[in-house]
Amino acid sequence: xxxxxxxxxxxxxxxxxxxxxxxxxxxxxxxxxxxxxxxxxxxxxxxxxxxxxxxxxxxxxxxxxxxxxxxxxxxxxxxxxxxxxxxxxxxxxxxxxxxxxxxxxxxxxxxxxxxxxxxxxxxxxxxxxxxxxxxxxxxxxxxxxxxxxxxxxxxxxxxxxxxxxxxxxxxxxxxxxxxxxxxxxxxxxxxxxxxxxxxxxxxxxxxxxxxxxxxxxxxxxxxxxxxxxxxxxxxxxxxxxxxxxxxxxxxxxxxxxxxxxxxxxxxxxxxxxxxxxxxxxxxxxxxxxxxxxxxxxxxxxxxxxxxxxxxxxxxxxxxxxxxxxxxxxxxxxxxxxxxxxxxxxxxxxxxxxxxxxxxxxxxxxxxxxxxxxxxxxxxxxxxxxxxxxxxxxxxxxxxxxxxxxxxxxxxxxxxxxxxxxxxxxxxxxxxxxxxxxxxxxxxxxxxx
Amino acid sequence: xxxxxxxxxxxxxxxxxxxxxxxxxxxxxxxxxxxxxxxxxxxxxxxxxxxxxxxxxxxxxxxxxxxxxxxxxxxxxxxxxxxxxxxxxxxxxxxxxxxxxxxxxxxxxxxxxxxxxxxxxxxxxxxxxxxxxxxxxxxxxxxxxxxxxxxxxxxxxxxxxxxxxxxxxxxxxxxxxxxxxxxxxxxxxxxxxxxxxxxxxxxxxxxxxxxxxxxxxxxxxxxxxxxxxxxxxxxxxxxxxxxxxxxxxxxxxxxxxxxxxxxxxxxxxxxxxxxxxxxxxxxxxxxxxxxxxxxxxxxxxxxxxxxxxxxxxxxxxxxxxxxxxxxxxxxxxxxxxxxxxxxxxxxxxxxxxxxxxxxxxxxxxxxxxxxxxxxxxxxxxxxxxxxxxxxxxxxxxxxxxxxxxxxxxxxxxxxxxxxxxxxxxxxxxxxxxxxxxxxxxxxxxxxxxxxxxxxxxxxxxxxxxxxxxxxxxxxxxxxxxxxxxxxxxxxxxxx
Numbered sequence: 001x002x003x004x005x006x007x008x009x010x011x012x013x014x015x016x017x018x019x020x021x022x023x024x025x026x027x028x029x030x031x032x033x034x035x036x037x038x039x040x041x042x043x044x045x046x047x048x049x050x051x052x053x054x055x056x057x058x059x060x061x062x063x064x065x066x067x068x069x070x071x072x073x074x075x076x077x078x079x080x081x082x083x084x085x086x087x088x089x090x091x092x093x094x095x096x097x098x099x100x101x102x103x104x105x106x107x108x109x110x111x112x113x114x115x116x117x118x119x120x121x122x123x124x125x126x127x128x129x130x131x132x133x134x135x136x137x138x139x140x141x142x143x144x145x146x147x148x149x150x151x152x153x154x155x156x157x158x159x160x161x162x163x164x165x166x167x168x169x170x171x172x173x174x175x176x177x178x179x180x181x182x183x184x185x186x187x188x189x190x191x192x193x194x195x196x197x198x199x200x201x202x203x204x205x206x207x208x209x210x211x212x213x214x215x216x217x218x219x220x221x222x223x224x225x226x227x228x229x230x231x232x233x234x235x236x237x238x239x240x241x242x243x244x245x246x247x248x249x250x251x252x253x254x255x256x257x258x259x260x261x262x263x264x265x266x267x268x269x270x271x272x273x274x275x276x277x278x279x280x281x282x283x284x285x286x287x288x289x290x291x292x293x294x295x296x297x298x299x300x301x302x303x304x305x306x307x308x309x310x311x312x313x314x315x316x317x318x319x320x321x322x323x324x325x326x327x328x329x330x331x332x333x334x335x336x337x338x339x340x341x342x343x344x345x346x347x348x349x350x351x352x353x354x355x356x357x358x359x360x361x362x363x364x365x366x367x368x369x370x371x372x373x374x375x376x377x378x379x380x381x382x383x384x385x386x387x388x389x390x391x392x393x394x395x396x397x398x399x400x401x402x403x404x405x406x407x408x409x410x411x412x413x414x415x416x417x418x419x420x421x422x423x424x425x426x427x428x429x430x431x432x433x434x435x436x437x438x439x440x441x442x443x444x445x446x447x448x
Numbered sequence: 449x450x451x452x453x454x455x456x457x458x459x460x461x462x463x464x465x466x467x468x469x470x471x472x473x474x475x476x477x478x479x480x481x482x483x484x485x486x487x488x489x490x491x492x493x494x495x496x497x498x499x500x501x502x503x504x505x506x507x508x509x510x511x512x513x514x515x516x517x518x519x520x521x522x523x524x525x526x527x528x529x530x531x532x533x534x535x536x537x538x539x540x541x542x543x544x545x546x547x548x549x550x551x552x553x554x555x556x557x558x559x560x561x562x563x564x565x566x567x568x569x570x571x572x573x574x575x576x577x578x579x580x581x582x583x584x585x586x587x588x589x590x591x592x593x594x595x596x597x598x599x600x601x602x603x604x605x606x607x608x609x610x611x612x613x614x615x616x617x618x619x620x621x622x623x624x625x626x627x628x629x630x631x632x633x634x635x636x637x638x639x640x641x642x643x644x645x646x647x648x649x650x651x652x653x654x655x656x657x658x659x660x661x662x663x664x665x666x667x668x669x670x671x672x673x674x675x676x677x678x679x680x681x682x683x684x685x686x687x688x689x690x691x692x693x694x695x696x697x698x699x700x701x702x703x704x705x706x707x708x709x710x711x712x713x714x715x716x717x718x719x720x721x722x723x724x725x726x727x728x729x730x731x732x733x734x735x736x737x738x739x740x741x742x743x744x745x746x747x748x749x750x751x752x753x754x755x756x757x758x759x760x761x762x763x764x765x766x767x768x769x770x771x772x773x774x775x776x777x778x779x780x781x782x783x784x785x786x787x788x789x790x791x792x793x794x795x796x797x798x799x800x801x802x803x804x805x806x807x808x809x810x811x812x813x814x815x816x817x818x819x820x821x822x823x824x825x826x827x828x829x830x831x832x833x834x835x836x837x838x839x840x841x842x843x844x845x846x847x848x849x850x851x852x853x854x855x856x857x858x859x860x861x862x863x864x865x866x867x868x869x870x871x872x873x874x875x876x877x878x879x880x881x882x883x884x885x886x887x888x889x890x891x892x893x894x895x896x897x898x899x900x901x902x903x904x905x906x907x908x909x910x911x912x913x914x915x916x917x918x919x920x921x922x923x924x925x926x927x928x929x930x931x932x933x934x935x936x937x938x939x940x941x942x943x
Contacts (some may be wrong), residue, residue, distance in 0.1 A: 002649050002650070003651055006913055010913050012481055012482070018478060034926075034929040037929075038924045038927065043461060043475055043476070044461060045453065360678075384748070415682045416686070417688070432874070
């Protein structure tokens with residue numbers, strides 16, 4: 001039987017049906033995406049009403065915490081690629097205590113300046129911090145990678161160090177069944193059988209004399225740690241210890257023990273210069289520090305003080321593309337900042353905002369609708385706690401930047417539309433360094 | 449509504465847009481197909497006019513998909529049309545051969561220039577530390593397919609297996625036939641050309657089988673493949689070191705489904721549309737992941753390519769006629785070049801080499817264990833393990849096919865090898881379950897009984913036009929639904 005006529009009828013019928021559906025969809029403006037997606041007229045119909053804009057959603061929902069006027073002030077005061085302290089005049093030096101220490105370091109009046117860079121997966125693999133460290137050490141002296149955990153599945157990916165390890169049992173922010181005291185890295189290690197960590201620090205030369213510190217809590221008993229083959233007996237009841245175990249020449253470290261509790265990690269440092277510690281912990285939002293023991297933090301401040309504490313969080317607050325209300329985050333985050341601030345009275349705190357993150361809306365990658373709210377909350381937190389602020393989102397190029405970074409050749413960001421890659425992170429690291437140097441030069445000018 | 453009609457946008461629809469090239473799921477294709485079908489039907493008894501219409505539509509389709517590269521198709525059609533007729537008429541063997549060489553060299557040069565120049569520059573730079581700048585040449589859509597079709601055509605004519613077509617529009621149609629232009633299958637002239645002058649009479653069976661092929665093809669390509677790509681494969685293959693072994697493992701399984709659904713889906717659509725237009729093109733994929741061994745896999749995977757490679761590369765190299773060692777070498781060389789055909793990078797060559805080695809080993813193994821396996825090979829348990837092992841070997845090779853480079857492929861393997869833990873399964877399932885269901889669906893499609901699809905398409909025949917339309921609209925809505933579904937984002941598990 002010849003079915004050709006029916007084939008043509010079928011093609012006509014389907015086209016007509018799709019056409020009618022599209023007309024009805026255009027006239028009645030159904031807000032049902034599956035239907036809108038098969039609208040065969042959508043390419044030739046003018047888009048009439050703009051979609052829900054980011055500004056309106058931001059202004060209407062979160063007035064309670066950051067009102068429109070305040071947002072405007074924040075926007076005016078915080079320039080991209082600069083540090084802002086909202087409570088002081090822009091002509092003043094931001095993160096002044098830290099800058100003064102840098103000046104002392106440069107003049108030789110001080111031996112070390114230490115930066116703790118706390119963050120989430122954005123700084124995994126030593127991203128951003130490796131650039132900041134390199135540039136700071138070039139400018140102010142020093143070498144060495146700073147803090148390293150005793151084991152990390154991601155450690156192998158660092159381009160700044162080769163790490164291999166075995167047999168450590170880790171407690172951390174996410175799993176801590178015995179409620180042990182965690183370091184500010186969010187981790188703590190113990191060993192019940194022969195455990196080791198091998199490190200080759202690629203930021204130092206084999207001819208450099210490199211100080212190797214062990215960071216640990218109360219040992220509970222005498223423990224034996226071998227560092228590069230030399231045995232050390234350690235016994236301490238202090239909740240935090242930073243003990244120099246080796247200062248020999250060489251950029252490698254082999255740490256072994258058969259039994260030990262409450263080890264936090266090691267720190268590899270030059271005798272003089274800048275140390276930048278990378279404390280990355282994926283998936284967290286920074287609130288974890290609000291629950292930390294104040295006396296423990298104070299002990300760190302006393303024995304291994306940090307001169308600048310950077311807190312880079314925020315992107316993990318997005319669970320769904322539609323998320324745009326993060327009010328719940330404000331209080332615990334400010335509590336966390338205030339706790340750190342109180343425990344490290346001689347340090348400056350720098351809040352680094354979330355980087356841009358995009359989701360697919362209407363089939364196109366666009367900045368998450370909640371991003372302006374998140375940035376405003378982080379600015380407000382910086383303002384309320386008297387911390388400095390660096391706007392990563394605006395420094396990257398603001399709205400739509402991560403999508404542009406992904407599309408660039410070579411790409412600057414990964415296809416999760418969330419993480420800048422090594423090239424992108426280098427740009428951010430350099431920008432933060434430049435922002436610090438801007439304050440440094442301002443201070444030098446003022447001192448003249 | 450009519451006031452909102454955008455005349456500029458409407459007119460622009462007729463031009464090539466690099467950001468929105470024509471695909472089967474564009475709104476524009478619906479109109480183009482509609483106009484074409486109606487005109488084709490009206491002109492069905494005027495063979496010359498309907499062939500010209502078909503050529504024009506195909507070239508226009510090509511223009512909308514790839515811009516002015518359409519000129520390349522026309523030029524290469526003219527060149528091979530003239531050359532093939534010259535080969536046919538030429539009486540002297542050595543002149544015949546010379547003409548054939550001209551045809552092969554010119555086709556391969558065209559392919560090489562567009563596909564491999566940058567790769568060659570990269571190799572030169574790496575080997576001799578030169579600093580030549582890559583030319584960043586854009587790859588014309590479909591060039592790998594139509595250059596191969598040209599070559600097989602002139603070779604067949606040279607061997608006297610085929611009398612070249614006398615009418616240019618028939619040759620142009622063979623080359624540019626729009627359903628298969630972008631992603632194959634690779635069609636042979638001797639199968640295709642005789643069908644051009646057949647009366648346009650579609651049976652109910654043709655219609656329903658064509659419909660079934662088109663719908664399943666669209667489903668595989670637009671729903672399964674696109675969903676898994678967007679929601680898992682893209683970002684994990686982009687930065688495998690950031691993800692756990694479990695995520696990497698499923699990204700590899702996911703990609704195995706993606707590449708199958710993409711390629712075979714496109715082939716199904718092409719074969720289905722061709723069927724509606726009165727052309728029968730043999731199947732290009734036959735449930736490849738249910739193969740018991742790698743040799744069987746290549747009999748089921750991208751059949752039009754593997755048979756092309758067999759007939760125009762493996763056999764001319766000597767096939768199995770020049771001794772065992774030479775046969776293994778021929779297999780290996782064929783697969784190596786087959787790998788390179790898929791893309792210009794060492795990864796593809798390595799992928800081809802892995803398959804080449806596996807085919808050679810399988811041949812050895814088959815001969816060595818002939819007697820023992822005769823008994824075993826019928827048992828269900830053997831078959832199960834054979835399928836699982838073959839599938840996993842193919843998946844392992846896909847890692848090199850898809851990864852950005854060797855380093856990235858190494859990272860995927862290392863994550864699976866060293867960081868595969870199952871205590872994160874609940875979190876993993878919680879986040880990715882919709883993608884996993886799609887993966888299982890894609891693999892599950894392979895294990896429907898062989899005659900199942902025939903049975904379904906046979907049952908389809910009972911539906912009237914209204915029934916077919918209802919199924920089509922349901923599919924369209926499902927497509928719309930998945931296109932707008934909320935994206936599954938990575939969760940960055942602790943591992």
